[in-house]
Amino acid sequence: MNLINWIINILIAILAAFSTLCWGNVIKEVGAPNFTLRFLLTLVLNKYYIMAMASALMASMIRYSVLKEMGVLLGGFFLSLSTVAIILTSIFILGEKITPRSWMGIALIMIGIILVGRQ
Numbered sequence: 001m002n003l004i005n006w007i008i009n010i011l012i013a014i015l016a017a018f019s020t021l022c023w024g025n026v027i028k029e030v031g032a033p034n035f036t037l038r039f040l041l042t043l044v045l046n047k048y049y050i051m052a053m054a055s056a057l058m059a060s061m062i063r064y065s066v067l068k069e070m071g072v073l074l075g076g077f078f079l080s081l082s083t084v085a086i087i088l089t090s091i092f093i094l095g096e097k098i099t100p101r102s103w104m105g106i107a108l109i110m111i112g113i114i115l116v117g118r119q
Helices: 003-030 037-044 047-070 072-078 081-092 100-117
Strands: none
Touching: 003 037, 003 047, 003 081, 047 072, 081 100
């Protein structure tokens, strides 16, 4: 795996983490969902919602190119780095709690990415 693939996947992980951070702010500002017109307008016009959707769209477009170049199996596994970025953002920025089992999962994902990335 070349340096460009690593950089692209790190960029996707950063976009995923940014999207998670934006969603956390959407929830704080907009509150619990209820499917009224007022709620939907408040949601769609919220700046964090717009940023979350834009960053998710950019990440998806880049993710598509990675999957096309690397293949679904290898690319999908390598894109697991986004999951780690989302979890770490949730913990350290949004203040969510994590269990030892989740930490083990993060470690396994990271080990797998490193092993697959060396092929």
